[in-house]
Amino acid sequence: MQITLGELAKLVEGTIVRGAEDAVYMGLSALTDALPDEVSFFGNPKYADDLSKTKAGVVLIPEMEVNAPESVALIRVSNPTSAFERVVHHYAAPKRPFVPGVHPSAVVAEDVSFNPDKVCISPNVVIESGVSIGDGTFIGAGSVISIGTKIGRDCQIKHNVTICEGTIIGDRVIIFGGVVIGSDGYGYQLVDGKYQKIDQLGIVRIGDDVEIGANSTVDRARFGETVIGEGTKIDNLVQIGHNCVIGKHCLFVAMVGVAGSTRVGDYCIFGAQVGVAGHLLLEDHVTVAARSGVINNLYSGNTYFGYPAVPMKQNLRHTMHVKRLGKFFERVRDLEAKVAKLDGSESNEDASAGKPD
């Protein structure tokens, strides 16, 4: 997107209070996030402090006195919130209407249980035997729903998704493009020099209101169930191993991996690219900072960081120690010189300083 201040004022039917008509803006953001080439809005007096510090290029303001940084262009409108929404929708993606019915190109087994007047099955979808689908659910083009899968109400299974045999999905679940649910867990036994597959007989169970981001993978259990608790939100390219039991209302930011049989409590948060080893127990309300590697059980209410992940404070101490080393080496050299003077020997500084062991 590219819009000048002049065009923007016309679009929102507002008046330029401050700023050059030909200044160009390229994005839309909240007051606290906006950059100098972005448009924002001041819709509620309680954000007056955010407005006074915003870095936005232009802000849509109401019919009142406001306090914004000098550099910020201003457009006065009657309702900044709805004016901003108008801009958002001017540049927004078109919305897919929910049109119930089964596209003729879809391949749906005879015994699938669903109400074709209340479910949308898109083109080239494949739905196998024994599947049930709740009302209000959308199945996107090219998705495959395998034998015996149960899908709840008002779900959105987007495009090219693969749901393997026997998966159980709650209500209002959103599964984004390319996700694979219920692939075999990774388990082998070395027998006579060859890895023999260990049968993966279990399933995946996904709670209500879960979201799973594009191209993420959740493996079926060896026995029993891999579980994603209700309300948990998983970002793109995340891997959840077999037999993991993930609690409710957790956040897994992009590219997190959790190895098999680990249990995660409720309200846990995993920053991007975190790895969690298998067979661990993470209590409720655990936070793990981005790119950490967890190899021990973690305890409720703490924030962990590093590899191995330790409580944040402990990690910061180690980091600071390493940072201080240069200064510290100098102090030891200094000591060595003093001691050499005191005991009359030569300093060994020249021999070893600066050399790795």
Add this chain to the structure above:
Amino acid sequence: MQITLGELAKLVEGTIVRGAEDAVYMGLSALTDALPDEVSFFGNPKYADDLSKTKAGVVLIPEMEVNAPESVALIRVSNPTSAFERVVHHYAAPKRPFVPGVHPSAVVAEDVSFNPDKVCISPNVVIESGVSIGDGTFIGAGSVISIGTKIGRDCQIKHNVTICEGTIIGDRVIIFGGVVIGSDGYGYQLVDGKYQKIDQLGIVRIGDDVEIGANSTVDRARFGETVIGEGTKIDNLVQIGHNCVIGKHCLFVAMVGVAGSTRVGDYCIFGAQVGVAGHLLLEDHVTVAARSGVINNLYSGNTYFGYPAVPMKQNLRHTMHVKRLGKFFERVRDLEAKVAKLDGSESNEDASAGKPD
């Protein structure tokens, strides 16, 4: 899954020896892995030691005296192994039967070489010209098998898989949902400020008994072949770069990445989220611990860890050094005080202690 002790006893036709009938269990596991809310079984006297230490909630036991922790509920059955299997199958995913034939929605080029009485081509599969497919092979819904690909016998190409031009796949290979085999290698040349694509003309060759996990990617070679050796098992979301030659019977746990042209020997093991740089030589029987970054050649029989990955012992030494720094700083401060007393000067402790350099 959720099952009470009473329901479990009924399901396996056993007798409760110990435990409350309304206790609830939520999973199934081996004796060594089971958690307090899980069901396990004691099927073989040689695991008596595992039984004596198990943390399982309930164990299915045979008609004999057993030694299990007090807290563990027990159900006596005539055959614990088959009783446990009954529980497993009670909760197991339905199994997909192998039904040979070509689904009418599949698009199969005229010259594809296969026996339609012995191969299963699922709905919406696309098979292009010059492909051959061995007997007993299953091609899952929505998969695309590109021009000139050769697939061996008894393979399972699951759903929404993409196999690019000219790929050669051995026998008994399993490729899980969303995998992309034979995408172009990542190679560009900067010419006049623009990256020009370097043609990727080679193929991917996959040996017998290989498994490749969901949404993993293996790039075609620039020239010649990218090779995955027989018996190698690759987990989900793994990336193998162009021209890599991976040996036999290796394990690649989830989210490992191997850059282009690296050669890996036989029986190598890569923990989750490992990265391996390009153009390296890893000998046979190399193990790389999870989350390590390999930037040098690695030698047979060793275990490596860290970034850069070094032999495990060396890495542990560095880690221990850093852990000891706090204690160590104190010792140096102590020395400084003593030396100051000895030579009559002031200690510099106050000036620099605690400050990063």
Add this chain to the structure above:
Amino acid sequence: MQITLGELAKLVEGTIVRGAEDAVYMGLSALTDALPDEVSFFGNPKYADDLSKTKAGVVLIPEMEVNAPESVALIRVSNPTSAFERVVHHYAAPKRPFVPGVHPSAVVAEDVSFNPDKVCISPNVVIESGVSIGDGTFIGAGSVISIGTKIGRDCQIKHNVTICEGTIIGDRVIIFGGVVIGSDGYGYQLVDGKYQKIDQLGIVRIGDDVEIGANSTVDRARFGETVIGEGTKIDNLVQIGHNCVIGKHCLFVAMVGVAGSTRVGDYCIFGAQVGVAGHLLLEDHVTVAARSGVINNLYSGNTYFGYPAVPMKQNLRHTMHVKRLGKFFERVRDLEAKVAKLDGSESNEDASAGKPD
């Protein structure tokens, strides 16, 4: 591939100058990359130095005196470059011809704007309402092009790709198998103990000449646009978060993740498995070494490394400090002994040496 020296000589119609006829070669590479079991070629006198140091197993050479290591077999041909090309094509993947037209199994909305004589729509493609596609563009089997997407000329959208609503794609863009463009950004608000979805209303815009590797994901903006600048090349399994604005001619090697709202300048390079936090500003010509974690703004022309990523030199200094610690501990122990002698006290070495704090 497997070829003996004798077979190779026959294939290229050349003469063996040096080497055993039954020696076996398994790959093809440039002089500087080739390994002892690979075939290379010497096609231009300006690479004489590379030839003199090559580790290739056999080199195709012209009718002139050459200087190659003793161990390298040589085959003389009239034109080494075209002879090598013959070997490459002998082992190359078959090439997919561009055949314009719409496969009858494709599902194309009535209002899609494209010239069916100049565009190739493969089997089982789904193209929704309001899409436009430029001449010379190829859409691979199983791909889904959602409502309102604009695709330029001469693009290659490979197989099983998902393009979500409203995406704008330039000319000569290549999107590899399994990619998902325009999935929702990851944004939630915790309200009464549940994460509420923040609407993701924006789109993704992809510039000319961009490539996006297999199974990568690019999220749509919350408002406005997520942008991939022209000429930028993205490898496999990369994640670009919502509202990121990526500059021109950048390189993202495999498995890089960039969190939301970060801005990256032109000509930036990200090594494999790098993570970049959200809301950062990276100037032009920034290079980040593999596996680094970026949590601060980065400045033009520098190379960064580590987690947190710092200028390469600073990182190397810290690494060296840690490596020197063993030696250093010895020096302090030595000092303690000397000081103990000087002040007549006992050394505390025995008490604390080797113990972590």
